[in-house]
């Protein structure tokens with residue numbers, strides 16, 4: 183009995199130590215699932231926050247396995263931010279393992295950043311993963327459109343002001359500065375992509391659609407017959423016909439899918455393979471949000487010009 187009480191007491195002390203705002207130089211501790219949203223949190227939080235991300239950009243975000251250190255960092259976090267929908271299907275088990283109720287879905291320190299985003303490909307009718315589809319709530323790769331990053335910045339700013347009101351003015355000034363730099367870039371990217379408007383690409387996974395939407399190009403055919411299902415010989419034959427008939431000049435893919443089938447198809451239809459980063463740090467020269475879009479947009483514009 184004594185041991186039990188003592189253990190509970192010690193756990194209580196431990197949890198107070200871990201969650202106290204005075205912990206670690208009183209900076210707000212933020213855990214983000216992706217490197218992209220971690221960078222956004224740093225842009226708005228600057229010296230008031232300490233940000234960690236979970237998923238390495240070198241791996242497919244849908245299938246990350248959080249490590250014990252991710253659980254520990256999440257247990258210490260004051261705020262947990264993530265993409266939502268089906269992108270990080272591993273979020274709920276992680277939050278449960280961390281065991282901090284405020285960070286659970288719907289909790290006051292949990293932010294689903296998909297709030298307010300105009301989603302593409304929201305399915306009508308029954309939602310089902312039975313056929314292997316991993317986009318059952320609509321396409322979750324919305325962070326590939328810089329106009330969506332502006333919306334997410336607003337969502338994050340509101341939450342930061344709410345949970346750390348002492349620094350609200352700083353967060354607001356930082357967000358204003360970031361959004362004005364982003365808006366300037368957006369105008370430049372629109373001008374850059376003008377010559378490729380209306381063109382079409384094939385993508386490996388349905389993760390290029392929001393970027394295509396921003397660039398005014400089409401991305402409606404994918405090597406995966408359904409999101410999460412690897413290409414089949416029959417589907418590749420269809421894409422070869424489709425690519426030739428529609429004069430497709432580029433196939434977009436991130437680094438972590440198998441290159442073999444993409445290169446073979448590209449050769450048969452005489453298209454270029456364009457490596458497009460899905461998250462910050464996946465490719466050299468994609469070290470923050472603005473350089474990430476700079477890199478991706480110039481790659482795609484170059485390939486289709």
Ligand SMILES: [Zn+2]
Pocket residue numbers: 244316317322323387388389409
């Ligand atoms: Zn996906």
